[in-house]
Amino acid sequence: MRAAEANQPLTDAEVEALLDPVAGADVIALAVSGGADSLALLDVVDRWRRRSGRPEAIVLTVDHGLRPESAGEAADVAKTAERRGFSARVLTASGPAPTSDIEAAARDLRYRLLVREARVSGASHLLLAHHRDDQAETFLMRLQRGSGVFGLAAMRRCVTSDGMAVFRPFLDIPHTRLVATTAAAGLVPVEDPMNRDPRFLRARVRKDMPRLAENGMDSKVLADLARRFANAADAIDSSVDRLISAVSVDQLATARVELVDFAAETAEVRLRLLVRLLAAIGGEGYPPRFQRLEALDAALRQGGRCKRTLGGVVAETRGKSAFFYRESGRDGLPDIALGADGFSGVWDGRYRVRTGPDGGRALRLAALGEAGRRAIQARIASVPATVLEIQPALWRGGEVVAAPTIGYRAEGVRLPSIAVGQIVAERLASPSRFPRYGD
Secondary structure, eight states: TTTGGGSOOOHHHHHHHGGGGGHHHHHHEEOOOOOOOHHHHHHHHHHHSTTTOOEEEEEEEEEEOOOOHHHHHHHHHHHHHHTTTTTEEEEOOOOOOOOHHHHHHHHHHHHHHHHHHHHTTTSSSSEEEOHHHHHHHHHHHHHHHHHHHHTTTOOOOOEEETTTTOOOOOTTTTTHHHHHHHHHHHHOOOGGGGOOOSSSHHHHHHHHHHHHHHHOOOOHHHHHHHHHHHHHHHHHHHHHHHHTTEEOOOTTTEEEEEEHHTTOOHHHHHHHHHHHHHHEEEEOSSSHOOOOHHHHHHHHSSSOOEEEETTTEEEEEEEEEEEEEEEETOOTTTOEEOOTTTOOOEETTTTTEEEOOTSSEEEEEEEEEHHHHHOOOOOOOOOOOHHHTSEEEEOOOOOOEGGGGTTEOOOTOOOOOEEEOOOHHHHHHHHHSSSSOOO
C-alpha cells in the first residue's frame, strides 16, 4: 500500500467486501468505545446497512468505571449512534474495580458484558474494530511472553465465544485508514489515556512500533507473520483432530487418552491436545503458560504414576492411559436455583442440563461436593471420589435429592424431570482459538 493510500478513508467498495461475511445475518452488534477505530466501525456499518436486506445493527458501549470520564464518554457514544438511527445500549460494570492486572481484567469484563448483551439482543455476530496495528502489537506481546504457535497466530478474523461469532472486519486495515474514515465522517474520537500508560504492556509495545518499522518490521510484516503462524496452527489442529478421534469421554465428563498414542505424536500436536483438553474440561478463557504445558507434557511421558493439576483440570495416569477431569474444590462451580420454569442450559461448561419446573420445591442445581458424596455414599469402582464430587446434583436445602450422572435419586421425593448429558466431547472437537479477543 502506497503512503498516500494508507491515509485514505475506506471506500464503499471496500466496505462491501469487508462486511460481506455478515450480510446474511438477521442482527449484528457493534462494540463501540468512542475511539477512532470503533467510530470508524460505526460509520462504515451505518453506510453499508442502508441497502435493503441488510441486518439490523445495534451499538453496544461499555462504561468500565475505571476513569471519572468513562460514564460521560459512554453516554456520548450512545447519543452519536442514536443520531444515526442505531439502537444503542450502555453496559455498566458492577462490583469493585480491579486493583491488579487492570488491563486484562478490564478487557475480560468488557467482552463478557458485550457477548452477553449481544446474545440477549438476538445478534448472531459481535463486530470488533481491531485492526492491523493491533494484530502486530498482539503478535509482539505474545512473542515476548514466549507463546507457542497458537499464541503467535494472534487474533483470528472470526472466532466463536460462548456461542457468539466475534468478527473483526478491519484486521487487515491499518490504523491510519480508520482514523481517516472517522475524520471524513465528522466524528470526534475519545483518546483513552490507558493507551499511552507505560504500566501496560500494549502501550509499551505501541511506543516501540515506529522504531521497529524503521528497521523493516512494520505492522504489515508482523501481521503477515501472525497469519503464517495461524496457517501452521490450523495444520497442527488437523493432526490433533485425528488424535482426538481416539479420545474417549465418559458420562462423568472424564476424558481418556492412550499414552502410547500420545507419546507417538510430535511436541506441537501433544501440546495442542493438552490445550484443547484443558479448555473443554476446565473452561479457562486462556490456555496456561507455555512452560507449564511443557512440564505437564513431560510428566505424562516420563512413565510411572503421575497426577498434576493445571487450568482447573486434573491429569492423572493409570496404567497405559491418562485421564483428565475437572478439579474438585474450586470456587465458582455453578449453584443455580431452578425457579418456576426449571432450568435449560449448560452447567459448568461440561454438561447440558434440562429440568422441568421446580414446582415450589426450592431446588438447586449445584456440584455434589464431598459432603453430598458422603451423604449418599456414592461409589463407582475405579472412579476417584473427586470425580464424583464434581458431578451436577439437585439439592433441596442441605439434602441431595438427585445426582443423575451417577444414577442416584432419593426415595420418596417427587422431583421434576431432569436430563443431563456431557458436552466435553463436543467442546473437544470444536477447539477454541486463543487469544479470543487480543490482549
